[in-house]
Structures are given as structure tokens and as C-alpha cells.
Amino acid sequence: MDRLYTPWRFSYVTGTGKDDGCVFCRVLDEADDEQNMVLHRGAHWVVMLNRYPYNNGHLLLVLGRHVPLLSACSPEEIAEMGRLLAVMEQALGECMNPHGFNCGYNGGASAGAGIPEHLHLHLLPRWSGDTNFMTTVGETRILPQTLEQVRDLLGPAVRRLVGEGA
Ligand SMILES: [Zn+2]
Numbered sequence: 638m639d640r641l642y643t644p645w646r647f648s649y650v651t652g653t654g655k656d657d658g659c660v661f662c663r664v665l666d667e668a669d670d671e672q673n674m675v676l677h678r679g680a681h682w683v684v685m686l687n688r689y690p691y692n693n694g695h696l697l698l699v700l701g702r703h704v705p706l707l708s709a710c711s712p713e714e715i716a717e718m719g720r721l722l723a724v725m726e727q728a729l730g731e732c733m734n735p736h737g738f739n740c741g742y743n744g745g746a747s748a749g750a751g752i753p754e755h756l757h758l759h760l761l762p763r764w765s766g767d768t769n770f771m772t773t774v775g776e777t778r779i780l781p782q783t784l785e786q787v788r789d790l791l792g793p794a795v796r797r798l799v800g801e802g803a
Pocket of ligand 1: 656659660661662663703704755
């Protein structure tokens, strides 16, 4: 499938600006979605893989502008957030057969956000027994698939479910 790259214009449209030091702003600006593990660009959000996954299939939904909190979002942004979270859940369900899901948002550094200034939500698949010995003791996770494999598995499903074709 050929995809037309649309320059990312959120910061100009909204006037909220962006932060050159922010890893999410950089991903939004860059054209290389494959390299950056971006699965889909919506009107207001980007669906991407977490580079430091808790589990295989750990997805992020990243707002297209540099604001920290859900309460800063427009009604349109909130509406698309819900639609995309449902698509992400469905894609993970189809491709990875998880036993359950965690979905969360860390608002602010003291709530545990790694990048507190730029709003993003986590959606990750869970399997019975995935919290194992290595995780608990060694802080090392054994991930049987590479990020690239997970990207190539989930990307087409997300784009199909969102109506973009695969
Ligand atoms: Zn940012």
C-alpha cells in the first residue's frame, strides 16, 4: 500500500507549540514512521509501539501536540482517542490472543509518566503468567518477538480496522 505522507501540522494548527527535546514531538515531526514504530496517524493521535515495552504489543496512543493532560484535549481529540483505543484493543486481540488488557494514562511525573509533558496513553495486552520471575526479580523482560516483528504484525491490523486499508 502506498501512503501519502502528510506533514504533521498540529503545532502550527493549534498554536500550542512543540518541544525539540521531546521524543514524541520528534516522532510526530519525522517522516520515517516505520523506523519510529508508528502504526497509524489519525487526525489528532498517533498509534505507535512503545520502544521500552512492558510486554509484546505494548502500544502507545500519543497526542499530536505537546500538552500534558487529558483536560487540555478538545472534544474531537477525546472522541478520536476513544475510537483509536478500541481499534488498538481489537487489533491486539486479533493478532496476539491476549487474555486481557491494561489501559492507562499517567498524568504528571509524580504519577509515573516517563514523558509527563506530552500526553500519551498505554494499552497493553496481558497473558496469564506474564508477570514472571524474571520480571519481578531481575527487572529484565523476556520478549520473544522483536519490535519490528510486532510492528509488522499489528500495523496492518490497526490500519485495516481504522479504515485505512492494509
Ligand atoms: Zn512533545
